[in-house]
Amino acid sequence: MDIITMSGNTHKIIMHSRTGRRLPASFGAVLLGLCLSALAAPIQAQSAAQPQMVSLTAQPLSSALRGLGRQFSVQIVYLPETVAARQSPALSGQYTLDQALGQLLTGTGIQVRRSGNNVSLSPAGEQGQATQLAPVQVRASRQDMSSEDTGSYAAAGATIGKSPLSLREIPQSVSVMTRGQMDEQGFTRVADAINYTTGISSSGYPDTEAFNSRGFGTSLQYDGVPLQGLGAPHLDLAIYDRIEVMRGPAGLLSGTAEPGGVVNLVRKRPTQDGRFTAQVSAGSWSNFRGEVDASGPLNKEGSLRGRLVAAYQDKDQYYDQGRSTPTTLYGVLEYDLAPSTTLGLTAFYSQLDFRNFNGLALYDDGSMPDRRSFVGPARTSSHETYELGADLTHRFDNRWVFKANYSHKESTYKGFSSFALKPISLQTGLTDMQAGRIHNDFNWDQGDVSVTGPFDLFGREHSLTVGFNAARNNTYTSSRFHQFPNWDALNDFDYGSALDQPILNRNQEIVTQSGVYASTRLKLHDNLTAVLGGRWSNYESKSRSVDPATSAWKVSDAKASGEFTPFAGLVLDVSNNISLYSSYAESFVPQSQQDYTGKVLDPRKGWQLEAGAKGEFFDGRLNGSIAVYRMRDTNRAVTDTDHIGCGGSPTGTCSRAAGLVQSQGWEMEVVGSPAAGWDLGMGYTYTDVRYRQDAVQANEGQRFNANLVPKHLFRLWTHYRFQPQDWDGRLTGWSVGAGVQAQSNLLTSDVYQGGYATMSAKIGYKPNENWEASLAVNNLFDRRYLSSVGYPTFLNIYGAPRNAMLNLKYRY
Template sequence: MTGGKTFRGTIGVRAIGLRTLAITLATSTPLVLSAVPAQAQAAGQRNFDIAAQPLTEAIMQFGRQSGLQITVDTTLVEGRSSAGVSGTHPAAEALSILLRGTGLTFRFTSRTTAVLEPAPQASGAAVQLGPVKVEGASEGAAFASSDPGVTEGTGSYAAHTVTVGKSAQSLREIPQSVSVITRQRMDDQNLTTVSEALDQVTGVRSFGYERQEQYIIRGYAANAQYNGVPQQEGSDKASSNTDDLAFFDRIEVLRGPSGLLTGSGEPGGTVNYVRKRPTDVLAVSGLASVGSWDRYRGEVDVSGPLTASGNLRARVVGVFQDEDKFYDVGYNHDRSVYGVVEYDVTPRTTLGVSGIYSQRTYINSFGLPLYDDGTVPARGSFTGSDAPSRTRSREMVVDLSHDFGGGWTFKSAYSLRRLNYGGYSVFPYEAIDRETGLVSGMSAGRVEQETKWHSFDAHVTGPVHLLGMTHDLTFGVNRSRYDFIGGTKFVNPGSWDPLNDHDLSAVIDENITYRYETVTAQTGFYGSARIRLADPLTVIVGGRLTNFTIKDRDVFPEVTPWIDSSATTKRRFTPYAGAVLDVTDQLTVYASYTDTFVPQTAQDVNNRTLAPRVGWQLESGIKGSFFDDALNASIAVFRIHDSNRAIIDEENIGCGGTVDGTCSRASGKVRSQGVELEVNGSLLPGWEVTAGYTYNQQKYLSDSDPANVGKRFLPAQSPEHMLKAWTQFDLAKAGVQGWASGIQVGGGVQWQSNMYTDLIRQGAYAVVNAKLGYAISENWDASLVVSNLFDKTYLRIPGYAIFYNIYGEPRNFRLTLRGKL
């Protein structure tokens, strides 16, 4: 293709003016419309309404309505017009109609990209349309989705489009470090929980008890989004997610403050959980799995159109999993179902409704206390109650999107999530006497909680044309509300053997006599502008105006008046800015700055909410895409200053705002700085690879405790160095024939440097994982994944005298059979 500067745009969400579109189309960079399998467009029906107009504008509308990525040379579209297309067609057929009389034809180069090119010439200069050609598309991936960043069916670890911001964007358009764990990678590694997946992501480390994890990025707990809608954090579980991994198409991770794209200013970053959407053709799949410690798992996933025209689509995913634990007493029983329905009200308007129901029965484990000589009990040990704890979660989501035309779009979503918990917490008062195995007393109690999250977001995005360039504007509002009612009743059973006596039924008093309620609400008005100063240079500026309130009251045995927290904030403005420069067709240089303002819900020992955190981040880096976008690579350097962050109060426990009774206190000023390197994608046909290295230095610059100044900040939560890698080789994709073509071989390593508390230290360690798989047929495959291959014994989380000290899992296996129809 001919020359021109590289520019990456998102058609259907962000519009491209005629002059800019010509520059864009002149490059080999695809215009990202929607990552949809190409063969699905030949098979699935879609509604089209494209009037006669210049071909450049017609291509833009076709992209929005079909979901295909388009690449074309500008010299091929200049001065040409299209007669348009209307009605219900497979996308490939609609594109053929759109191109009639233009002298152009097309071919698919992947599941996500169609290339326009001159039609073959017959004798007498008559145009002879060439055949539609699909290169490298798998017949097994014949489905499409309304999600512009869908990774399911692509067979790749390299994501091309993300939705962690307010519109679909390529990775190179975002002036911050971004990672994506795709559906293919989840399946290849047989990952089943959110924590398993995020622990594979560059720069991310889970911290906390099972299913209550925070996800630490650059030393800070990340914010959570669901399908791009921010959720108000609750207490110490900012980014915790209890949904089953089978419900997700991908997980997007934006490192650094998210105010630049989403308005929320959390310094660590944002985890965007993107759930699966319905497909436009029937797709049925499932799996059965068996593993160590009597782990049994089953999944069923059914998706497709409910009407002949395909304007009504639905999807249902069901999961069950039962498992024991590698330590005494523990087990999990999970049952979950996710359903979603989409309806195209008009060709430009789509309404979606989805819901989740899940229940879990399990034994709570809060880690191990130390012996009084400073050592940790054996890896298979357990302290706590053998009475089962239970959680029940329900969620409903309604979303609406509308295309106004001319590149302007509207999107909105509302979600209501409810979580009920009833369980048991047990903590010794002190380290265990090494000689007797006893402690002088314990805090043993019943905990009951009812939590509701309300989340709403609405925004419009579109182009404006000024000084011969096209710029993009976004305006929106979001509101989130977190309503928590909790009660506890703790008793001291006296001298106890915590490692061997787990029957506390005669001791624990389940008659909770005190309950309180906390309501946290945040409303924000935000706006941003992507201003193109030149063809390769884009500047992003914006800000958010935030109102934040917290109030508390007692609700049992008496209802008391609300008490407003001192953390309440009105009209707080947070600015942000960034720049993106495409230096070549493959490389982009970026820089960004953002202020951070983070209201907190964590409470101190007096049940008072901590004041908001404030700070800033600077980041700069280089991003690249290679081998026709099959491989992504990036390097980033960053520095964060943050003040007043909530940290664990090691001297107190029993606070009511958390399942485990954790108390918090405010830290002083902290600096986090470092570098991140990452590569994801395909090096050769059939060879997928992902690797990432993180160096993150965190240090106290000031603190209420002068002894902390200059020390490493929270070394028990994140290491200074992390290296993560995974690779898989598929012989069939590499061109091998015969019985050996079904073989799939994979392996990976997770290495990190030391972590410690004042009492215990975990040195650097590496965990190696391996996989052997075989494709039995086109629709069936089996795989064996062995985790911790060399059975390394290590503390995943070092702790304190009475809690944490959580071991990583010993060597274990999962044997999985997958099938699809």
């Protein structure tokens, strides 16, 4: 943390380096710092003196000052009690920094002292007193990581590791998609936001996508608590404050999980001030949407706060028969049981009605049907989900924090599905189909308890986190399918009464997971921090047939007890703005395959080495990072060609733990505001993931997951709000944005998608602080490509053609 020394009651600001002295920097860190700092210097010098378009809602004074500081690229420093319990008025118009401060502080008696881009605030009368106080050291507080009030793309930090930390303090690659960027790009789906985040991409069917990073899958968290198990669709983005993505093994956070990383979906919480937002949208393919978000105090003291978010959408798809109507309702209450104790209660409900599309089959000559084509039943499927949760936070006087979280979620899927059994005849248009109905029920119970705080040792302050979490997933699955030979799959979507026949099988599986985790941050020197941690995980699953005849439980041998996954990292601050880091992390994934003796294989083991540099510039308005890594996934099950007759597999084949996959690459990211009115999010990722050992010798040296992970991945979004000095103010209130998504090829043994790029654009107009209109166009040049690369009979899904969305938003 930066240390700000306030000397006496004049509050003179002396900024010390994080290190107390400068240390040599590596070439990569120096290059990153020089490039960004060179851009920063002239901008910071002039931004505070020039008038800018300022738009701030009525809110707590501390929040308003934070937003103002970010907009003008200045550091505003004050003691917390100076602004405590104060509200700021709404502010809209063209102001210099001094003018804006004057408006916000009118009637407060707070005194302002400014030197260049450093601003200090003090209570009324203090600047005139002669008494000198002893120097006071105040550590910059980063407990509040919410992004919705900042309007910035550059996150202050992340809470993905249980405690709030700046991105520079985390010795792994972390990206944050803030509320500001989601709003400006008009995202409404989690997958859309993920696909503009550095180093990660989505795959699979719409609204239930999986996310992939560094060649492997990722796990999910909600508000820092691992989601153990899948089954429910992703919720509407309207309920989230930000999306945090950590790339690489995260066994410390999630226990049993693929080594690709963690996606932490952080939901909105009630605000101290009253606010209301409503927006309506209309777009291509009869796409209509409405959204409402209301938040604020519910009693005079502000100790009870609430928030309600509702979203509804009715849209067709670019392909025939496609239709979807997602509905989301989210509510949260917070109550301060005491000044240091807060209880939260959350609830959400989601209803997704849609027509199931498993992707296109190929023609028998290997060509693809037109992108308007559809394969599937015309009947409507439904996915209904609800959750109830509670959380408790207690802040001790010694700065230790206790957190507890529990949630219960239920999801029911009643759907109709069909897919081809062979490629479609190019001559006749016919194929053999399989179609049926599905009824699945998913139930989750999970909880997490942790305590975090500082401790002193050898004259330095360190921190420690200790916690425990547990989850239980109870899943019922059932289906009934029928075959339909010589079917005109591209034109006939009515499979008749066969889909109404009762389901004859129902299976149940219960998976329980738990783990104890601990991590510590040890301050080895003023500029050097060691991060050490580990998790001891337990895993067990059992299954049975419920219908037609209840059978005994079968406990899987794929289990773990006290499986340990360590983590270690070093962070070296080489200047006020740049840190170097390195880390080692492990993961494990239980396997169900058996060897020729009938023994279930040991879990897959994964490890990663990573090193990089991170920087913060323009007083935190711009973040930059660069990283290199190597990862290996060992013990992967491969077919044992020397043995057959294993009872644990449908084909009778045996397996052995001999597979080895290696992923290595590098990435860079620049996110934030390099100039007044200009926001930027840019990332490039190079991923080389290959089989090193496999039962099929021809696979060795070949790409792994080549249909999911491109070697080259580039994302760019840039947005500019015209400033008063631009064209003599004639464009004040207008904004423009543009984006690029580019990647190299994806392929399976039957389908190939070459490298491609798509562009998007946006224009917006904000006449005042309350109203805003925008028009966004995606796939601007109507690029034809496959967003999902599949197989001869399914999973081939085109990316959406050019489409537009008009949005009107009102804020109060």
